[in-house]
Amino acid sequence: MVYEVTARRRRPQLFDSLVGQQFVVSTLKNSIEQQRIAHAYLFSGPxxxxxxxxxxxxxxxxNCEKGPTPYPCGVCSHCLEITRGSSPDVIEIDGASNTSVNDVRVIREEILFPPQSSRYKIYIIDEVHMLSISAFNALLKTIEEPPAYVVFIFATTETHKVPATIRSRCQQFLFQLIPLEIIKGLLKEVAVEMGVEAEDEALFWIAKEATGSMRDAYTLFDQVVAFSDGAITLAKIEEKLSLSGLENLSKLVASLLNGESGGAFDVLEELLARGISVEQTIKDLGEYIRCLLLIKRGVTNEALLGVNPKRIPQEIREGFSEEQLEAALELFLELYRNSRFSLNPRFELELALSRLSNLSKMVSSATLVEQLIALKTTLAEGAEVVATPTTTPPRVEVPKVEVKEKVVVVKEFNKALLPELIQALAKERQPAGMVLSQASNLYRDAEGVKIVFSSAYALDNANQNKDVLINLLQRVAGYEGRVDFLKEAPPPVVNEQEKDPLLKEIASMFRGEVLETHS
Ligand SMILES: [Zn+2]
Structure with missing residues (x-):
């Protein structure tokens, strides 16, 4: 027996065996039943x-002898000829290799002759979007007023490239991607039919790789059967097709989770040594992280995740926060885009892994703000505490702030403190209140508190009342350190990024810079 590839052997011969296209099938069957035959059909889809x-x-x-019928018999001479591709009245044309206006002219001349033995003369033009503009124009005239016995069936993967004038004269049908579960089910059928044992996970993988195309699924299936020796397993597929393998990816990501980039580099080296390309590894890791993110967002649909979530260790599934995973996925997408233009894609990947080993320490700005607010509240309450994170993303390191003394009043040293100070002096009827009302700013830096005055005159006055003002800061703000008076100058520029080591680390992780921070 001649070996026939599965895609061909399983080619649907009846409307009802067309999988995943219920809408197309039922519409076509209905219109045939009601004898409403169009002169031109346009089938578009992946x-x-x-x-x-x-x-x-x-x-x-x-053209079936029993037709027109939604259920062609499949055994009459017309049906058999069409199945074999030898019917003189069903002409299949590949639009990709017959693109010229002359090719269409031939059709125009041919259609003047009625069908030899069938009811209809049918032209099936595949990849019709490949026709040239002049060919389309010639075709347009043909399909505007064709003889009653002519039917055109156009097929295209790129319907937007078919001129609107053509499209509007066709009955259009949109074919859809075939759901993963259906593909997997059909593969299972074929495996049984061929007497091949097949692991569920292996079939799932093939169905996933086919990305909705039944033909691709069958082709890949044949390839896998060829090396599987009667039993299809995921392990064999991973080995023979040089795939990263979920276990290896999990091992790599677990290393990142624990901040051990060394371990991650070892796994990477193993993968590359087995002949897996850098690009493939980037793609696989990106998919893995996408999957973690979707799981974290509550997705359980295996077809959407592309993997059974239970195959990913729980510590990894729960190890990262949504924000961390979003950042990681963003990094990988950028890496995927950039690696093609890179001098050395492997270095790019290693750099990304090195950065990602800090991922579990990354805290979102929202969490950071929450923690700061909590810290502030605790301090304001005057409790003797050691700050702890208010939320518990794993392994988040927050600088430990120990409050040794009981602080009664903690004020923020900024401009807003000035009115309070002035009011206190006014209550005590101190003339220094007048001096302070000319202050334009107040802030605190590493040296101590600074009060800024708008004029040299005001500064002079302030210096004369220095003792009163220092005393005031002690009483109102509980401050006992150094106090300086300055004349107004351009405000000190402090780079936020330099100021906060965590921000600096996050910025370097994503090769960005801090534009603004909100307090
Ligand atoms: Zn028939």
Missing amino acids: RGVGKTSAARILAKAL
């Missing part, structure tokens, strides 16, 4: 989802 098969089934439905 590759490998059944457009050409549907066109041939439609041809049979129209």
Whole structure:
């Protein structure tokens, strides 16, 4: 027996065996039943989802001896000829290699002759979007007023490239990607049919790789069967097709989770040594992180995740926060884009892994703000505490702030403190209140508190009342350190990034800079 590839052997011969296209199938069947045959059909949709098969089934439905019928018999001479591709009245043309206006002219001349033995003369033009503009124009005239016995069936993967004038004269059908579960089910059927044992996970992987195309799924299935020796397993697929493998990816990500970039580099080296490309590794890791993010967001649908979530260790599934995973995925998407132009894609990947080993320490700005507010409240309450994170993202390191003394009043040393100071002096009827009302700013830096005055005159006055003002700061703000008076100058520029080591680390992790911070 001649070996026939699965995609061909399993090519649907009836409308009802077209999987995943219920809407198309029921509409076509209805219109045939009601004898409403259009002169031109346009089948559009992704590759490998059944457009050409549907066109041939439609041809049979129209030309079957028992037809037109939604259920062609499949055994009459017309049906058999169409199945074999030898019917003189069903002409299949590949639009990709017959793009010129002359090719269309030939069709225009041919259609003047009625079908030889069938009811209809049917032209199936595949990849119709490849025709040239002049060919489309010639075709347009043909489909505007064709003889009653002519039916055109156009198929295309890129419907937007078909001129609107053509589209509007066709009955259009949109074919859809075939759901993963359906593909997997059909693969299972084939495996049983061929007497091949197949692991569920292996079939799931093949179905996932096919990304909605039944033809691709069958082709990959044949390839896997060829090296599987009667039993298809995921382990064999990973080995023979040089895949990263979920276990290896989990090992790598676990290293990152624990901040051990060394371990991650070891796994990477193993993968690359096995012949897996850097690009593939980036893609696989990106998919893995996407999967973690979706799990974290509550997705449980295996088809959407691309993997059974239970196959990923729990510590990894729960190890990162949403923000951390979003940041990591962003990093990988950028890496994927950049690696193609890189001098050395491997270095790019290693750099990313090195950065990601800090990922579990990354805290979102929202969490950071929450923690700061909590810290402030605790301090204001005057409790003797050691700050702890208010939320508990794993392994978040927060600088430990120990409050040794009981602080009665803690004020923020900024401009807003000035009115309070002035009011206190006014209550005591101190003339120094007048002096302070000319202050334009108050802040605290490493040296101590600074009060800024707008004029040299005011500064002079302040210096004369220095003792009163220092005393005031002690009483009102509980401050006992150094106090300086300054004349107004351009405000000190402090780079936020330099100031906060955590911000600096986050900025370096994502090769960005801090634009602004909100307090
Ligand atoms: Zn028939």
